[in-house]
Amino acid sequence: MGGGEDLGRALKGDRERVPAGAPEKSGPPEAPEWRGQAHHFLKALVAESLRGVGIVDPQGVIRYANAACRTIYGWEAEELVGRHFRELYADPQALNRMLARARLTGRVDRWPISARTRGGGTVPVAVSLIRVYDEGHQLLGSLALIHDQRKPQKLVHQLQEQEVDLIRLNRRLELANLELERASRLKDEFLANTTHELRTPLNAILGYLRLVLDGVYEGPEEAREFLSNAHQSARSLLNLINELLDSARIEAGKVEVSLDEVEVAQVFAEVKKLSLVQAQEKNLRLTLQPPRGEARVRADAGKLQQVLLNLVANAIKFTPAGEVRVRARSFAARGYVRFEVADTGVGIPPELQPRLFQKFVQGDGSSTRRYGGTGLGLAICRNLVEFMGGQIWLRSPGAGQGTTVYFTLPHLAPAVSRRPAAHLYWRRLEDRERGLQVQGEEDGPVVLVVEDEPQIVAVMTRVLRKHGFRTAYAVTADDGLEGARRLQPGLITIDMGLPARPRSALRSGLDLYLALQKDPGAAGIPVLLVTGHDPPLTPDHSGVGELPPTLTKPFRARELLQKVTDLLPPLNKKT
Numbered sequence: 001m002g003g004g005e006d007l008g009r010a011l012k013g014d015r016e017r018v019p020a021g022a023p024e025k026s027g028p029p030e031a032p033e034w035r036g037q038a039h040h041f042l043k044a045l046v047a048e049s050l051r052g053v054g055i056v057d058p059q060g061v062i063r064y065a066n067a068a069c070r071t072i073y074g075w076e077a078e079e080l081v082g083r084h085f086r087e088l089y090a091d092p093q094a095l096n097r098m099l100a101r102a103r104l105t106g107r108v109d110r111w112p113i114s115a116r117t118r119g120g121g122t123v124p125v126a127v128s129l130i131r132v133y134d135e136g137h138q139l140l141g142s143l144a145l146i147h148d149q150r151k152p153q154k155l156v157h158q159l160q161e162q163e164v165d166l167i168r169l170n171r172r173l174e175l176a177n178l179e180l181e182r183a184s185r186l187k188d189e190f191l192a193n194t195t196h197e198l199r200t201p202l203n204a205i206l207g208y209l210r211l212v213l214d215g216v217y218e219g220p221e222e223a224r225e226f227l228s229n230a231h232q233s234a235r236s237l238l239n240l241i242n243e244l245l246d247s248a249r250i251e252a253g254k255v256e257v258s259l260d261e262v263e264v265a266q267v268f269a270e271v272k273k274l275s276l277v278q279a280q281e282k283n284l285r286l287t288l289q290p291p292r293g294e295a296r297v298r299a300d301a302g303k304l305q306q307v308l309l310n311l312v313a314n315a316i317k318f319t320p321a322g323e324v325r326v327r328a329r330s331f332a333a334r335g336y337v338r339f340e341v342a343d344t345g346v347g348i349p350p351e352l353q354p355r356l357f358q359k360f361v362q363g364d365g366s367s368t369r370r371y372g373g374t375g376l377g378l379a380i381c382r383n384l385v386e387f388m389g390g391q392i393w394l395r396s397p398g399a400g401q402g403t404t405v406y407f408t409l410p411h412l413a414p415a416v417s418r419r420p421a422a423h424l425y426w427r428r429l430e431d432r433e434r435g436l437q438v439q440g441e442e443d444g445p446v447v448l449v450v451e452d453e454p455q456i457v458a459v460m461t462r463v464l465r466k467h468g469f470r471t472a473y474a475v476t477a478d479d480g481l482e483g484a485r486r487l488q489p490g491l492i493t494i495d496m497g498l499p500a501r502p503r504s505a506l507r508s509g510l511d512l513y514l515a516l517q518k519d520p521g522a523a524g525i526p527v528l529l530v531t532g533h534d535p536p537l538t539p540d541h542s543g544v545g546e547l548p549p550t551l552t553k554p555f556r557a558r559e560l561l562q563k564v565t566d567l568l569p570p571l572n573k574k575t
Contacts, residue, residue, distance in 0.1 A: 052125075052146030056085050058139045060443065072125060072148050074118030075524060085144075087445055087490045087568075090114040090122045102129045102142070110147060118524040120567070124149040204233040257387045259499060261412050262299045264328050264337060265290040271308045271326070279316055279324060286312070289327035297337050297409040298499075303384045304409070310377050311341040311405050318403070319345030330411060333554045334532030335453065336390070336497065337411050342404040348396040356394065357382040378405075385409070386507040389452055389499040410453070410497060432475070436483050440470030445490035445568050449473040450480035450512065451530065452498050456553075460493065463557045464564065475499070477506035481515050484522040491568040492516070493551070496531040513548070526567040530555075 046053050052072050055064040065080040073080065073088055080088075089095045091114050098111045110126035117123055128145040208230035217223045268290045279286035297304070308326065315324045322344030330337050348356065357378050378394075385392045385407045392407035438446055439461070447464050451457050452475045461471040472487055474480040477498050484492055496509035506512050509529065516522045532553040551563050 052144075052148070054080070054085070054144045054146065055141055056144065057141045060084050060086060063141070069146065072115055072117075072123055072146055076520075079521070079524065082488050084445065084490070086443065088116055090116040098127065098129065102131055106131050112149070115146070120526065202233075202237060205230045205237070208233070257300045257303060257384075257500070259298050259300060259388065261296045262301045262304060264295045264297060267301060267305050267308065268326070268328070270305055271312060274309060275312045275316070278313065282316060282319070283321070284316060284319055285323035286316075287323065287325050289325070291328045291330040291337065293330075295328065295330045295337055296412040298412050299388045299409050300384075303388060307381045307384050307407065308339070308341070310381050314377055315341055315343035315345065315403070315405075319343040322402075331532065332411050335411055335456075335553050336408040336532050338406060338408050340404055340406050342402065344402045347399045347401040348394070348403055349399050350396075353394060353396060357392065381405075381407070383507070387500045387504075389497045391497060391508070408497065432479055435473045435475065435479070436486065438470050438472045438487060440465040441468060442470075444468050444470040446470045446472065446487055447564065447568070448480065448483050448487060448489040448492045450477070450483075450492060450498065450509065451475070451495045453495075456495075459557075460560060463560055467561055469564070469568075476501060476504065477508060477512035477515075478504050480512045481506060481519065481522065484516060484525060485519065488521075489525060491526045491528065491564060493528045493530050493564075496529060528563055528567060 047066050049066060050068055052069040053064075053066040054062055054069060057063050062080050062083050062085055065077040067077055069080055070076055086092070086095065094111075094113045098108055098113065101108050101111070107128070107130045109128050111129070112124070112126050114122040115125045126147040126149055128147070130143045132140045132143055134140055208226040211217060212223055212226050212230075217226060268288045272286065272288045276286055312324060312326060324344075325342045326340070328337055328339045382392050388409055390407055390409040392405070394403055394405040396403040444465075447469050449457055449460050449464075449471060451460065451473065457473050457475075461473060464471050472483060472489070474483045475498070477500065480492065480494065480498075483489070494509040494512055498507075498509050498512070500507040506515055509531075513527055513529065516525060516527060527548040529548055529550045530553065531550060549563055549567065551560060
């Protein structure tokens with residue numbers, strides 16, 4: 001049990017104390033082995049107590065909690081250890097009065113107060129608190145006994161709710177097993193399909209070259225046509241191989257993303273130059289419309305171009321007639337630029353749309369056979385966009401009605417563009433560690449800000465510290481999870497679009513949110529999503545379930561404070 005060894009050391013002590021003036025002991029001497037083993041009995045007594053028992057150090061950090069605390073607070077004993085005790089009570093004023101009485105008299109008995117539960121609710125409790133000192137009257141900490149004041153029927157209801165939670169968990173495990181089976185089937189189909197896709201252009205190349213080498217053609221024009229067909233097949237084969245290699249590099253965590261400021265119009269010009277011939281071969285109209293005026297994004301220029309080329313090629317492949325339109329719109333106030341690749345092609349049935357960004361998935365088997373491909377293109381695009389701190393999704397009214405793919409990347413304001421290194425500070429280890437150093441008043445609850453824009457980090461942390469909170473920050477989702485485990489904050493704010501380093505396990509704010517729900521050391525910490533997107537999740541994320549509270553960019557200081565204090569009231573609000 002969490003903190004059990006600390007409890008043993010605290011209860012055992014180094015020597016027996018005898019109050020001044022106490023009479024000398026009479027009778028047989030106490031057996032030395034009993035003096036040495038008594039702490040084991042005390043430890044068992046505390047562990048099996050039906051009342052909550054906790055030990056808090058002089059700084060207010062919980063060092064021990066017994067199993068009964070779970071019934072009151074909803075956290076396991078191990079999860080409570082390391083938290084600040086103030087995070088567990090919903091009435092700061094009543095808590096301060098109780099602490100003042102304890103400092104004055106050395107203890108309080110059955111002080112009525114409301115405890116805050118893991119799910120954000122409250123439980124009526126009565127706290128008995130004893131301050132413990134050493135021989136030099138230095139405070140060692142406090143021992144707390146927490147009496148649950150709920151009526152018995154409420155406790156029965158809580159146990160029933162826990163049973164329902166277990167049933168839901170079992171159902172989620174069953175669904176996860178079904179998903180694993182589906183993924184295995186998709187991989188088998190992918191291997192069979194990829195073998196076919198690789199052999200088809202290779203056979204065409206060999207066939208056309210053999211015709212030319214054997215002189216089986218009528219004049220130079222037909223020979224040139226055979227060579228052109230072989231060249232097209234070779235280009236198709238190269239694209240397939242590149243997709244396979246890109247997917248393997250992403251899977252192995254070997255994709256390097258170098259974020260810098262990128263001018264959108266320049267990337268559009270390159271994409272048009274490389275895609276125009278492909279569109280003209282199918283008699284399709286290709287238009288590219290960059291944002292009005294100068295628009296810069298934080299991205300890897302090569303990876304951004306690769307995403308756009310993949311999406312445009314996909315749109316051309318699935319569009320028998322009509323046009324492909326590419327445009328970008330700047331939403332500077334919300335902090336992003338949105339890219340759109342729209343076509344008038346075959347469209348996608350609604351029930352298939354949420355799965356298309358998964359590996360090995362295309363519209364359906366018939367689409368795969370008719371149009372070719374490995375089913376990796378959209379999955380690669382999604383990975384690259386998320387590596388750069390963006391989101392990607394698609395919409396289609398249905399079969400035969402065309403498709404539009406959207407993705408976003410962080411917008412760079414002119415002030416940031418003049419300081420190109422400012423947004424790359426998170427790459428250095430020493431800067432990441434500096435971000436996880438808690439700042440602010442000693443007794444304030446900790447808020448972990450997970451955000452990649454330095455200006456927003458500065459504004460949020462200053463506003464929160466001014467109003468009695470302590471703050472730390474992280475810039476990537478992986479660092480945010482590490483900060484949650486290490487700091488055990490009272491609240492985490494998560495920006496939905498976060499950059500990712502190579503080999504990152506988590507690549508977005510959504511990844512971090514889902515990881516927090518599953519992590520034993522961080523589950524239950526309240527979360528506030530911060531996003532410039534409305535709605536905050538894209539359609540392919542519709543299976544995530546209930547979202548935590550959301551704060552939409554741009555936001556004002558009072559809106560931030562209102563959201564935070566709804567989830568975690570400050571201790572000493574300043575004016």
